[in-house]
Amino acid sequence: MKAEKIQLRQEIFATDAYKIADWLEDKEVSKYLNEHQNVSKSIREVLQRINMPILTHVFNQNGSFFIILEDQRPIGFLRLVPKGYMAEMVIVIGDKQKWGMGFGKNAIIQGLNHAFYLWRVDSVIAKINYRNERSIRVFSKVGFKPEKELSKEIQYSISMEEFLKIS
Numbered sequence: 001m002k003a004e005k006i007q008l009r010q011e012i013f014a015t016d017a018y019k020i021a022d023w024l025e026d027k028e029v030s031k032y033l034n035e036h037q038n039v040s041k042s043i044r045e046v047l048q049r050i051n052m053p054i055l056t057h058v059f060n061q062n063g064s065f066f067i068i069l070e071d072q073r074p075i076g077f078l079r080l081v082p083k084g085y086m087a088e089m090v091i092v093i094g095d096k097q098k099w100g101m102g103f104g105k106n107a108i109i110q111g112l113n114h115a116f117y118l119w120r121v122d123s124v125i126a127k128i129n130y131r132n133e134r135s136i137r138v139f140s141k142v143g144f145k146p147e148k149e150l151s152k153e154i155q156y157s158i159s160m161e162e163f164l165k166i167s
Contacts, residue, residue, distance in 0.1 A: 006103055008078060008110045012059045014052070016067050017043050019074050023094030032132040033092065043099045051153045059112060064114065065080035067091070068107045080110045086157075087115045091135075109167070112142070116160045123159045130154060142166075 024040040025028045046058055059065035063081035067074050068091075076093035089111055093104050115124050126144060128135045129152060136154070143166045144156035 005070060005080075006075070006106050007069045007108070008114070009069055010056065010060070010064060010066055011054060012056045012065060012067060014047060016074055017047055017055050017059075019094065020077060021047075023076075023092060024118050026094070026096075028096065029085060029092065029094050032129040032135065033090070034127070049139055054067075063087075066107075066114075068103065070098065070103065073084065076107065078107050080111055080115055080119075082119065082121070083125075087121045087124050089115070089124050091126075099134070105141055106133075108138065109141045112158065112163055113167075116163055121160070123157050124163075125155055125157045127153045128146070129154050 021040040021043040024033070025045070046055070050058070056065075062098060064076045066080075068076040068078055068124055075095040075098045076091065078092075079090045081088045081090075089108065091104055091107055093107075093109070112124055115121050124144075125147065126135070126139050127150065128139060136156075139156050142158070143162055144158045145162075146156040147155045149155075
């Protein structure tokens with residue numbers, strides 16, 4: 001399957017939320033995330049409390065949350081959080097069988113399109129753990145550059161100008 005075939009869907013269904021909780025409970029998937037440890041438990045509690053098929057409003061608080069789809073099947077998620085004139089991006093390919101196939105790169109580009117063309121931010125950042133070689137590689141491939149070193153991670157960024165040159 002070609003990585004170009006992915007889509008970002010902002011509508012979050014209960015089935016997506018269960019899948020996200022499963023991914024976040026997988027140590028290999030979540031080991032570099034900054035999410036608090038009980039986030040999957042929190043998602044499951046919300047699912048029990050809110051008996052609704054669509055949970056878009058829950059996941060889109062403080063930004064935009066997208067399910068990454070391949071052939072209409074969830075394989076990961078992408079979150080954009082506005083921070084003044086910039087946005088922070090977090091991406092997870094939760095389906096480990098899809099790792100290394102270009103899905104992350106394609107999702108990042110689609111997320112950048114959203115941030116730059118719909119939100120009109122000046123730049124997008126990603127805070128990546130020093131040991132997360134996969135994320136460092138994919139964000140660098142897209143055009144992100146290291147901007148500053150933090151205690152456990154490096155902050156990468158790309159400006160709208162830089163993105164327009166490569167897109």
